[in-house]
Amino acid sequence: MxxxxxxxxxxxxxxxxxxxxxxxxxxxxxxLPKFEFAEDIKNFDFGTLTAGKEVEHSFKFKNAGDFPLIINNVSASCGCTIPQWPREPIGPGEQGAILVHFNSKGKQGQQFKTVTIFANTNPATTDIQFKADVEAAKDSTAASSL
CATH class of the missing domain: 1.20.5 (Single alpha-helices involved in coiled-coils or other helix-helix interfaces)
Known part of the structure; x- marks a missing residue:
């Protein structure tokens, strides 16, 4: 017993x-630090672009956690996309932004790209996804010979 x-x-x-x-x-x-984005980061649309055009967008966020947010790295799924991010810690309640630059040179048709943020958050990665519809550039030599 x-x-x-x-x-x-x-x-x-x-x-x-x-x-x-x-x-x-x-x-x-x-x-823990948390990204609170001001917009939908899974479906950003650059719209229709002519091949060769470069565009960029700033994805603004706030640290919604109680500890400083530290972004360790940001990587893009393609060399045509260049991200820029704050290198210093973002304090609780403070704001920051991830700038995404997309170069459509050599691209055609629907483009879907992902930018992955590595930070001291849970989960440790956050994805930004965007799309663009890239149209072929019109041949300027054919128009000038008419």
């Missing part, structure tokens, strides 16, 4: 400890 009681007591204490650990982890996750 004593063995059963001790076993039940151990299980009860262990499960209480596990809940406290989960609660502490969940509270910490709530305080």
């Amino acid at each position: 004593r063995y059963v009681f001790l076993t039940l007591l151990s299980v009860a204490l262990f499960s209480c400890g596990s809940n406290q650990d989960k609660s502490a982890t969940s509270n910490l996750d709530d305080k």
